[in-house]
Amino acid sequence: MSNPIFVALDTTETGKAAALAARLGPLVGGIKLGLEFFVAQGPAGVAEVARAGSPLFLDLKLHDIPNTVAGAMRAVARLAPALTTIHASGGSDMMKAAVAAAREEADKRGVAPAKVLAVTILTSLDQAGMGAVGIPGTVLDQVRRLAELARRAGVDGLVCSPHEVAAVRNAVGTDMMLVVPGIRPAWSAVEDQKRIMTPREALRQGADVLVIGRPITAADAPEEAARRIAHELS
Ligand code: C5P
Secondary structure, eight states, X not given: OOSOEEEEOOOSOHHHHHHHHHHHGGGSSEEEEEHHHHHHHHHHHHHXXXXXXXXXXXXXXXXXXXXXXXXXXXXXXXXXXXXXXXXXXXXXXXHHHHHHHHHHHHHHHTSOOOEEEEEOSOTTOOHHHHHHTTOOSOHHHHHHHHHHHHHHTTXXXXXXXXXXXXXXXXXXXXXXXEEEOOBOOTTSOOTTOOSOBOHHHHHXXXXXXXXXXXXXXXXXXXXXXXXXXXXXXO
């Protein structure tokens, strides 16, 4: 991907998201919309933001029985995102069903299928939190286990924290796309992100796509911030 930045538009307002997408789209690799926006504005809101023409990352983290996820993924595919997400902990059959549905629906519509990315362990869960839901061992072991399960299920890529990206790249090889949030240029505010990394370092450690929100969207001059990051990476 020539520009690896997907800018996260974390808002529930279509007007705000569409305006930012129009301003920033030409300066980044794509736009990310998440569950918050989707629940508030639905497919119509997503279509409105996508009208600016940038590749879309629709981050819904689907997790249900295979049949239901396949149905949801067909509906996602109608919005023609470039990237979308599921939870690896839904299991191998669920992941296979998601990938098959994304490809079938895209074929039917004559568009490129979305790359389906799996989320392994949410970064909001630490080892104690994982233990509390009955998963023993370290976070990194579980991330690696789910990454391998996703790879075998034919998933296109993984979402990983900056902290994990090198280990995950090592575990899955070069075939999978690694998408990394928690990115902060050295000159921007850290906000609530704890385990951060600069854009350049994340790419060096094996990331393919960088998800960056507030360092761009909350900057005094968002276009300038997007240009500055892209320039630092070139
Ligand atoms: O504003 P900021 O750059 O922190 O935004 C990061 C984006 O990546 C947000 O959309 C956030 O939900 C998402 N994300 C994250 N950390 C994760 C997974 C997703 O920050 N572990």
